[in-house]
Every structure is written in C-alpha cells, then in structure tokens.
Amino acid sequence: MRKIEHIGIAVKDLEKSNTLFAKLLGKEHYKTEEVEGEKVAASFFQVGETKLELLQATDENSPIGIYLEKRSEGIHHIAFDVEDIASEVERLKGEGFEILNETPKLGADNKLVVFLHPRSTNGVLIELCQEIS
Numbered sequence: 169m170r171k172i173e174h175i176g177i178a179v180k181d182l183e184k185s186n187t188l189f190a191k192l193l194g195k196e197h198y199k200t201e202e203v204e205g206e207k208v209a210a211s212f213f214q215v216g217e218t219k220l221e222l223l224q225a226t227d228e229n230s231p232i233g234i235y236l237e238k239r240s241e242g243i244h245h246i247a248f249d250v251e252d253i254a255s256e257v258e259r260l261k262g263e264g265f266e267i268l269n270e271t272p273k274l275g276a277d278n279k280l281v282v283f284l285h286p287r288s289t290n291g292v293l294i295e296l297c298q299e300i301s
C-alpha cells in the first residue's frame with residue numbers, strides 16, 4: 169500500500185455535495201465521471217496527496233444506493249494505491265482477508281480496482297487501486 173488514494177463518500181445528491189465540499193475545501197472538484205459497472209457517478213477533489221471521491225447511485229441496484237437505504241450519507245470506503253494489484257490480492261488472500269472481486273475491475277479515474285469485504289477488515293470497506301498506465 170503506497171498511500172491512501174482516496175476516501176469514498178456516499179452522497180444522495182452529487183451536485184449539492186459538490187457545492188458543499190467546494191466550500192469546505194476552498195476548491196472545485198477536478199472531474200466527474202460515471203462508472204457504469206459500479207452504477208455510480210463520482211466526483212473527485214484533490215486534497216494534497218489524496219482525494220475525496222463523492223459517489224451517487226445511478227441505479228437502484230447500485231452498491232451506493234443499497235448502502236444509503238441502510239445508512240446515512242458519509243464515509244463509504246478507504247482506497248489504497250498499490251503498485252501491483254494482482255500480487256497485493258495474493259498477499260492479502262494469504263493474510264486471510266476476504267476479496268470481493270479477485271479479478272480487478274475497471275474503476276474511476278483510470279484505475280483497476282479490487283474490494284475487500286468489510287467483515288474481514290474491522291468493518292471498513294477497503295478498495296485497492298492500481299493506475300492503468
């Protein structure tokens with residue numbers, strides 16, 4: 169794990185939350201992006217070495233929508249930047265962590281991503297991200 173790549177925040181209304189976080193951070197988001205495979209629309213704010221990723225559901229079956237049915241808006245996951253996602257998955261499997269998708273999938277912001285089940289990570293949804301070069 170090289171650094172925290174981003175903190176994922178589940179929101180109901182991306183535009184409203186973009187305005188709120190722009191006021192909070194004193195800067196605008198640098199991009200918005202829809203990730204069809206995850207049924208989310210995301211916007212990104214750069215904060216020093218890391219980012220905030222605001223996430224709105226784009227479909228009733230979105231993991232974000234399901235999350236918001238059961239919880240209020242707020243921190244959804246922590247994403248770590250890794251150099252080699254395949255070897256990191258093998259290492260974490262060996263350490264007994266529960267991998268949700270062993271095959272990396274296309275994430276936002278030009279990344280390959282893998283998620284670990286929160287029940288194996290002390291209740292924190294963890295995402296691994298590898299930059300697609």
Ligand SMILES: CC[C@H](C(=O)O)C(=O)SCCNC(=O)CCNC(=O)[C@H](O)C(C)(C)COP(=O)(O)OP(=O)(O)OC[C@H]1O[C@@H](n2cnc3c(N)ncnc32)[C@H](O)[C@@H]1OP(=O)(O)O
Pocket residue numbers: 176203206208210221223231232234235238244245247268274275276277279281283285286287291292293295
């Ligand atoms: C990829 C685009 C973008 C990027 O960065 O590139 C994203 O980050 S997209 C983010 C959205 N996508 C995902 O979250 C994919 C991974 N998530 C999942 O597979 C599910 O959301 C899962 C398995 C974490 C939860 O599934 P579901 O909600 O259907 O199951 P439960 O409600 O039964 O939850 C099981 C258990 O986990 C706890 N839980 C659920 N979500 C979270 C969370 N975000 N953080 C911590 N804990 C979570 C839930 O409370 C249940 O615990 P229990 O003790 O059994 O009540």
Ligand SMILES: [Co+2]
Pocket residue numbers: 174176221245247295
């Ligand atoms: Co994320």
